[in-house]
Amino acid sequence: MTIFFAALISMLAMTAIVGLRYLAVSGAFAWLTRRRFPGLYAGLDPQIRREIGWSLASAAIYGFPAGLLAWGWQEHGWTRVYTDAGDYPLWWLPASVLVYLLLHDAWFYWTHRWMHRPRWFRIAHAVHHASRPPTAWAAMSFHPVEALTGAVVIPVLVLTIPIHVGALMAVLLVMTVMGVTNHMGWELFPSRLVEGPAGAWLITASHHQRHHQQYGCNYGLYFRLWDRLCGTDRGLGSFAAHPRGDRRGDDAGRSSGDGGDRDLGRRAA
Numbered sequence: 001m002t003i004f005f006a007a008l009i010s011m012l013a014m015t016a017i018v019g020l021r022y023l024a025v026s027g028a029f030a031w032l033t034r035r036r037f038p039g040l041y042a043g044l045d046p047q048i049r050r051e052i053g054w055s056l057a058s059a060a061i062y063g064f065p066a067g068l069l070a071w072g073w074q075e076h077g078w079t080r081v082y083t084d085a086g087d088y089p090l091w092w093l094p095a096s097v098l099v100y101l102l103l104h105d106a107w108f109y110w111t112h113r114w115m116h117r118p119r120w121f122r123i124a125h126a127v128h129h130a131s132r133p134p135t136a137w138a139a140m141s142f143h144p145v146e147a148l149t150g151a152v153v154i155p156v157l158v159l160t161i162p163i164h165v166g167a168l169m170a171v172l173l174v175m176t177v178m179g180v181t182n183h184m185g186w187e188l189f190p191s192r193l194v195e196g197p198a199g200a201w202l203i204t205a206s207h208h209q210r211h212h213q214q215y216g217c218n219y220g221l222y223f224r225l226w227d228r229l230c231g232t233d234r235g236l237g238s239f240a241a242h243p244r245g246d247r248r249g250d251d252a253g254r255s256s257g258d259g260g261d262r263d264l265g266r267r268a269a
């Protein structure tokens with residue numbers, strides 16, 4: 001019974017951590033958005049309330065397995081998470097981060113494509129696309145079925161592939177920050193990066209924006225690898241014209257392409 005309660009407390013604690021992390025990071029970028037682009041989220045309060053509700057439900061779905069594994073790791077040595085950086089070659093520290101991100105990206109790409117099949121879209125993915133346009137609060141706005149597909153990834157990886165606890169924190173940081181910034185309605189990164197050679201392979205808000213505009217393309221999470229291999233990459237999206245100018249990260253005043261995201265989102269629906 002004691003073991004049961006210890007595991008339960010760990011799961012509840014992890015749910016609280018995931019929920020608070022979401023509120024802190026989404027809250028910070030929502031605040032930044034309101035400072036940089038006042039009015040960008042105007043009229044979206046009911047949508048934002050729904051995004052927060054679904055995201056906090058997702059926090060429990062992510063938190064329970066993660067909390068159970070954290071408890072099992074501490075008490076019984078489950079997982080391949082290690083704390084002594086000397087246990088594996090030092091090059092494995094950055095390499096493990098890349099391997100985790102690549103595997104997470106592959107899982108996300110294929111489950112995401114599956115959830116765009118009409119039946120599964122209605123069941124599992126319509127909730128995420130109900131955000132039109134998404135905001136910084138939409139990072140974890142998933143139906144429980146979709147949240148479950150996301151929640152299994154890191155637990156399966158830590159059970160099978162060795163990773164230093166610090167490298168795991170780096171993976172979680174990338175996952176959290178990119179999840180929020182890819183939905184916040186403007187490009188955080190400079191156009192030099194987004195439109196340069198690195199941007200040809202890395203996904204930022206401009207790429208995911210097009211997924212929310214057009215649906216049947218740009219399914220990836222961190223990398224454009226699978227989209228490019230499978231012919232589903234349609235390039236970068238554009239952000240609607242804004243009174244304070246362009247929404248690229250460097251305020252270069254550049255505008256590209258095909259009109260307002262809100263209109264495109266509605267048409268695509």
Ligand SMILES: [Zn+2]
Binds near residue numbers: 128134183208
């Ligand atoms: Zn999205």
Ligand SMILES: [Zn+2]
Binds near residue numbers: 116129211
């Ligand atoms: Zn989608």
